[in-house]
Amino acid sequence: MRVAGLISGTSVDGIDVAVVDIGEKTEVVALTTVAYPPEVRDAILSMSNAPTHTARIARMNFLIGELFADALRQCGVPLDTIELIGSHGQTIFHEGEPIEFFGRHVASTMQIGEPAIIAERTGIPVVADFRPSDIAAGGKGAPLVPYLDYLLFRSDSIGRVALNIGGIANITVIPAAVKPEQVIAFDTGPGNMIIDGLTGSYDRDGALARAGKVDAALLVRLLADPYYKKDPPKSAGREQYGKDLLASFPRLPLEDLCATATELTIQTIAQAVNRYGGIAEVIASGGGTRNGYMMERLRAALHAELKTSNDFGIDSDGKEAIAFAILARETWQRRPSNLPSATGARSPAILGKICYPPVTLSSSPE
Numbered sequence: 001m002r003v004a005g006l007i008s009g010t011s012v013d014g015i016d017v018a019v020v021d022i023g024e025k026t027e028v029v030a031l032t033t034v035a036y037p038p039e040v041r042d043a044i045l046s047m048s049n050a051p052t053h054t055a056r057i058a059r060m061n062f063l064i065g066e067l068f069a070d071a072l073r074q075c076g077v078p079l080d081t082i083e084l085i086g087s088h089g090q091t092i093f094h095e096g097e098p099i100e101f102f103g104r105h106v107a108s109t110m111q112i113g114e115p116a117i118i119a120e121r122t123g124i125p126v127v128a129d130f131r132p133s134d135i136a137a138g139g140k141g142a143p144l145v146p147y148l149d150y151l152l153f154r155s156d157s158i159g160r161v162a163l164n165i166g167g168i169a170n171i172t173v174i175p176a177a178v179k180p181e182q183v184i185a186f187d188t189g190p191g192n193m194i195i196d197g198l199t200g201s202y203d204r205d206g207a208l209a210r211a212g213k214v215d216a217a218l219l220v221r222l223l224a225d226p227y228y229k230k231d232p233p234k235s236a237g238r239e240q241y242g243k244d245l246l247a248s249f250p251r252l253p254l255e256d257l258c259a260t261a262t263e264l265t266i267q268t269i270a271q272a273v274n275r276y277g278g279i280a281e282v283i284a285s286g287g288g289t290r291n292g293y294m295m296e297r298l299r300a301a302l303h304a305e306l307k308t309s310n311d312f313g314i315d316s317d318g319k320e321a322i323a324f325a326i327l328a329r330e331t332w333q334r335r336p337s338n339l340p341s342a343t344g345a346r347s348p349a350i351l352g353k354i355c356y357p358p359v360t361l362s363s364s365p366e
Contacts, residue, residue, distance in 0.1 A: 001332075002029065002081055004124075005325030006068050007088035008113075010167030010238055011192055011202075011287060012036065012044050015071040018321035019082060022329050031318040034071040040064075048092045049239045057092070057112065064090050065117030072122060079122050086328025086352075087128040088320070089113035094131070096140030096235040109141045115355040127328035127352040134338045139345030142235040146172040146185035146342045147330075148323040152314060154178060159278040161304065164319065165288025167193040168236050169269050172342070173276050184276075185342035186232035189225075189268035191288050193241045194261040198254065206293025209262040212255030222264050228271060233344035262294055270301035285309040285316040327351060 005018040014035035021027045036044070040063070047056060068087055073079065089111035098105035115128035131141035149162035149172035162172040169191035173184040195203050203209055227236065249257060265288070273282055282304045288294055289308050299306045309316045330337035336348030 001083050001329060003084045003086060003325040003329050004072055004075070004077075004082050005086045005088075005321040005323065005328065006072060006113075006118075007321050007324055008036070008064075008090045009320065010091060011196055012041050012048075012090070012167075013287065015068055016318060016321040017071050017075045018318050018325055019075055019077045020322055020325040022326065026326070028315070028318070028322060030075045030077045031315050031321070032071075032075045033317065034067075034074055036067070040067070044090060044092065049237070049242055061112040062114050062117055064112055065114035066121065068113050069118045069121035072118075079124065082122075082124055084328055084332055085118060085122065085124050085126045086130075086324040086326075086331075087113060087115055087118055087126055088130060088324045089115075089128060091237070093239070094141065094235065094237040095239060096135065096142055107135050107141070109135060115353070119355040119357045123357045125332075125357065126355045127331045128355065129353045130324070130327060130351040133349040133351045134343050134345050137338070137340075137345040137347055137349045139338060139340065139343030139349075140233050140235040141343065143170045143172070143185045143187065143342060144327065144338060144351070145170075145320055145323040146183055146339050147337045148319070148326050149185070150174060150178075150180055150183050150339070151326070152312065153283055158280050159276075161273050161276070161279050161282045162309075163269065163273070163282050163284045165191040165265070165269075165284060165286040165294070166320070167191055167196070167238070168241070169265060169288070171269070171272055173279070175276075175278055180339060181341055183339050183341050184232055185339065186234050186272070187236040188272040189228060189236055190241045190261070190265050191286065192265075192291070193238065194245065194264065195258055197242065197246050198257050198261060202287070203258050203262070203291065206262060206291040208255050208258040210259075210293045212253065212257070212259030214263045215250070215252055215256055215260045218250060218252075218260050219263055219267075222260075223267065228268055233342060262291075262297070266294065266297045266301055269298065274303050279304045282306050283309055283312065285314070285319040287317065289316045
């Protein structure tokens with residue numbers, strides 16, 4: 001079955017597209033990233049966990065659906081060969097931990113990118129809105145990629161950790177010979193999000209951080225967040241590492257702020273990974289793998305060998321798009337694909353909602 005996966009992550013860099021043939025073997029047919037227009041990226045960031053208007057959210061929901069459909073058309077694979085689409089959409093709010101709200105304890109999440117638009121524009125069924133089913137079952141709605149990590153990286157003899165460094169960093173702990181119900185996964189804290197917020201873009205190859213000096217007092221304050229000592233399952237998002245946090249930073253040279261933010265990412269990832277024994281390899285993916293300084297510091301901080309998913313034939317930038325293609329196919333087959341040990345759900349859940357393309361009637365009803 002040929003399935004496309006579409007996602008834009010918390011860094012809001014653009015739309016990642018993966019087209020995957022899923023059968024006895026899984027083969028990646030195409031991978032591409034289509035950047036958002038700068039004004040669209042700015043608009044998404046301005047409404048992510050921020051005061052906005054319902055009209056703006058509704059309009060952006062439909063616009064991003066159009067952009068996701070356009071991105072798939074640009075991947076070079078004929079649409080008539082693709083049987084299904086899995087669209088994660090664009091997260092603008094995620095609060096996996098319940099809060100008291102009008103007398104109830106409510107966890108919630110919102111991804112936009114209207115799947116009905118994608119289905120209509122492409123003529124292909126779309127599975128979307130994956131996270132709410134897990135939250136409804138008592139989970140955090142994240143992380144969901146561990147299902148793919150388990151399929152790709154499980155070994156009978158080697159303990160591994162799959163590490164993704166996107167806007168948020170997360171890990172999947174895969175001990176040797178582990179069973180699916182024993183997999184542990186959680187968000188470790190920030191990946192690139194704080195750095196991107198400081199620079200307004202990104203720190204190319206970690207050049208700013210390398211040139212800067214870590215501010216010890218700021219780092220100590222950031223590491224004091226109780227989130228890092230909290231046991232999994234747990235998830236993080238822009239709500240923790242967005243504008244409010246940046247506004248609390250002291251006035252320091254940009255290089256020093258980037259150095260401190262990078263060190264926060266490194267130490268929180270290392271702290272999370274190193275707590276697990278028997279891990280021989282850490283397999284990194286995501287945009288952070290292109291930050292040479294961050295990868296150097298991680299190699300020094302981790303107790304295991306650091307590799308990238310490229311070493312296993314999986315493009316480090318495309319893994320999450322591949323994951324949502326796999327998850328969509330599981331939903332299409334009416335199979336659950338969350339890992340309750342990772343998300344904290346009470347039970348396995350079939351993820352997502354299905355939108356079908358328009359049906360052309362062969363004849364008019366009598």
